[in-house]
Amino acid sequence: MTTNSYWFNDYLTPDLTLQHSVKNVLYTGQSKYQKIEIVQTGTFGVMLVLDGKPQSSEFDEHIYHEALVHAAMLTHPNPQSVYVAGGGEGATLRELYKHPSVKIAVMVDLDDQVVKVCKKWLTKWHMGAFDDKRTILQFKDAKAQLENETTKYDVIISDIPDPLEGGPAYLLFTRNFYKMLSQRLTPDGVLVVQAGFTTPGMSQVFTAIHNTLEGAFPIVAPYQALIPSFSSTWGFIIASKKYDPRKWSSAHVDGMIRQRVKGPLRFYDGVTHTGMFSLPKGLRESIDKETMIITEKKPVFAY
Amino acid sequence: MTTNSYWFNDYLTPDLTLQHSVKNVLYTGQSKYQKIEIVQTGTFGVMLVLDGKPQSSEFDEHIYHEALVHAAMLTHPNPQSVYVAGGGEGATLRELYKHPSVKIAVMVDLDDQVVKVCKKWLTKWHMGAFDDKRTILQFKDAKAQLENETTKYDVIISDIPDPLEGGPAYLLFTRNFYKMLSQRLTPDGVLVVQAGFTTPGMSQVFTAIHNTLEGAFPIVAPYQALIPSFSSTWGFIIASKKYDPRKWSSAHVDGMIRQRVKGPLRFYDGVTHTGMFSLPKGLRESIDKETMIITEKKPVFAY
């Protein structure tokens, strides 16, 4: 039953649509790369939508961003330099600065218009992190930018939109890109990638990314978290040269948080960590069966 | 983007609707208690819908029913007699018979029409379990039926629909009902309850059931599993007099499965068990903060 008049349709598949009531449209514009919208939904509050796909919502962006950032940061023993590909909302910066060890964070986003809009409308997301002195913000293609430099980072966070057909992001999910990222990491270095749906039947992008990363890194640790506004569990993958976050007990994670993290965490803690990395049997089987290697010639696309 | 013409709207809240494309309507009828429909959806295959709410789908009913049954069965050292309240699809029976220790299963469902329809249309669900010699099937109100007998069971499985306002089920989610269930359990006895959404913002029924069970049982162990066709994680709660399934390692669960379970499991295993019982921080906090006790005079209703 509903009495709402305005709706945003998130077309999950041709056979499944999630309809969000819309209370207000705060911003709508078209950048060089994509359509940008800030809408206020009835259930999940303010939401950033790019090319018709929800990116994050006021209600649960903390789940997404805490899940993305903290496990990776703790996997490195002392992360001082961090590279963020994408991350336009600024919430990835916000979370990584909860680690006082960080001395520099280079964020490279393709679309300055997205960042401009987020800076204005999503203050609850970035909380001023764009203005932190440690932030170096560049508007470039992360792939081209990394190819042209040799700096090495402790942690690289790939927080880019799903690889949509015709969209700008799909080349940043390939084997060659991941091999280059491996070269841009220090020996203790850690990569984390947002990696799409893990819902049964919709996990093809996730398992393909996982399989591709295994060709570039010795340790590849997949995990997931429920993002209610995506109506699904969402996948992340840590790839590392030395350390494996799956070996930690809940108590060990809680101990590291106490020692190394400043600022409140609403989602992530030791038990949550254990839950995130304990994937259900079916998903682990899908990962094991996956044979696809993502390349420029044979890319993978999200719906 | 969609080209489908027929849709089933699952109104999750007044502000959130999940639309399933409908390929076929296999059955539609009205029993004494509720509207019953069997529809074939584009994403999740055949689906049982009662009073407009999806109950289980061909695609993921194995997740729901394995999650409901096996952790509880393993919590009891040697379950021989099982009582099922509800369970109309027959899939709960199907799963519990994977435990060869079972000698008798009493299933009490209010609505003979639901069972009749499921028997005919959901053969993939029950796989003939209704005809197992150990099955005693009664069409009664489980509450009235249990009040009038004194038999004790090793395991009781509460697999009844959500407590909808005006629906038949809400009295089976109260403190008095749970206290009576405790008396119908043997000293080693275990109760498991399907307990509604655990998605952040929609977990009120779940936490209220949890809090109510804590007034009736010494050990109360909540857990969850993602049910894609509900577009949410779903909650279950084990209540027990002696044993706590949260203490087991993944390896221990896998060992018990090898020893005690016959028949394939697609969802449940040791790592899945660990993941199910490792609830995220926010949900654990909601559980801790909950003060509501569900009574006949102060019931709880799902949307």
Place this chain on the structure above:
Amino acid sequence: MTTNSYWFNDYLTPDLTLQHSVKNVLYTGQSKYQKIEIVQTGTFGVMLVLDGKPQSSEFDEHIYHEALVHAAMLTHPNPQSVYVAGGGEGATLRELYKHPSVKIAVMVDLDDQVVKVCKKWLTKWHMGAFDDKRTILQFKDAKAQLENETTKYDVIISDIPDPLEGGPAYLLFTRNFYKMLSQRLTPDGVLVVQAGFTTPGMSQVFTAIHNTLEGAFPIVAPYQALIPSFSSTWGFIIASKKYDPRKWSSAHVDGMIRQRVKGPLRFYDGVTHTGMFSLPKGLRESIDKETMIITEKKPVFAY
């Protein structure tokens, strides 16, 4: 098939919804009386929506306003003074000023916020008519305002929203109100009322207004026009003391237009006039069978 993400649902009945794709939300606000929205739809362009009901659209407001105004104006031999109840978009003023005989137009709208918003956003509607020297604009309840004055008008145009339950308009559709309007008209005077859906099965408000007007005026001439953005034919009723517009041939109407109307008409002409007043058999039968008299105690409400 559709690829649009944003939709406005016009709930015609609980069983029928017209969904408009939304390209932009230009304004949204809440006045003392109602929710006001200006949205840009894919099919009908900019649309004014009050309390969730479309009032008029860029694409076809000319049909609505020409249908409302010109037949009534021509029914009076020389309309010099016109009273408009409602008419917030300003398009009713725009149309009546195409009759150069007009010397004064008193417009009384309850909601100054609606007029303010229309003035800013709907310039194509009013075309500056609010600023015409002949316009006297008052923000009052038309009923109270007319009760407290004795001025007589040549033409009265009732252009108020449908009588929604709980809305501000329903008292302006009653027998007493129409009787008072009759007293505020000169002997040659003409009233025209926008009167709701005439689609078969949805014409109850229309036929009740018609029947009520017959208790207050000797000549009552119902007519209709298709308004695509309402997905229906829409009813209007002319009530008059002396003249009957149903008696005119198409050629006679065209002659009057040439003589008396300045400015282009896109919808209304002689043949259109004949078509509007030639109601289909079923609607005429519904009118004949109607017995309801609308009073304050027994009002009529649109869905």
Place this chain on the structure above:
Amino acid sequence: MTTNSYWFNDYLTPDLTLQHSVKNVLYTGQSKYQKIEIVQTGTFGVMLVLDGKPQSSEFDEHIYHEALVHAAMLTHPNPQSVYVAGGGEGATLRELYKHPSVKIAVMVDLDDQVVKVCKKWLTKWHMGAFDDKRTILQFKDAKAQLENETTKYDVIISDIPDPLEGGPAYLLFTRNFYKMLSQRLTPDGVLVVQAGFTTPGMSQVFTAIHNTLEGAFPIVAPYQALIPSFSSTWGFIIASKKYDPRKWSSAHVDGMIRQRVKGPLRFYDGVTHTGMFSLPKGLRESIDKETMIITEKKPVFAY
């Protein structure tokens, strides 16, 4: 506001969808040519849907079929032989048999499965007309069938589905087909064609058919009727060699009905006739401006 769970979406355009609540799906099947469905909707009762497009509904099929048949039948002074292309529901037969002059009605429908389904499910439509002794029913392509015979008819009724891209009907809307129809008519002969939407902005098919018919017949008389379940006015065109139904007064039509029609008419009478043929100015202008001639190489397609 709505509480319905099942919906049928009629995609009028990519930007406009009419949603019908579905109470029951009575039949669903796939013929050699198209998908066939019989659904019971909340507003319009039972509805025949072919390839996702509503064809006619219990609520208002009498409007469509009376509008299609009677004006054409009366245009001929004494129609004895009638040819129906399409007309699968049988309601076109039902209406033409209200003219006792008819001695033979040849109905040629491509799809025997459609007729079979309509015979069973749409008894209120055909009322047994398929079994009338004067009916000769053939399942063929009307174009091929007419090319291979030389019989001449008094009235030809083209009651075929809209020319959908990829559908079977579009070749029956071309100049060559209409020229052949002209040859299959007696000197007094009359053709009537169902001709699609006349709603402003959606009348391209209608005006193209009109323009094409003008190349094949000396008299071409367009008209329309509101079909609520299509949420639009619907166009029909009479093409004739001698007689013009636009010349009749309402009284003359009523006189002919009294003399020549047996059986009740719910929609069509003299005033309705006048209303149907008095098209609004905008539509008449669209007709006048149309230059397209529909040919096999340059067909016209409905959305």
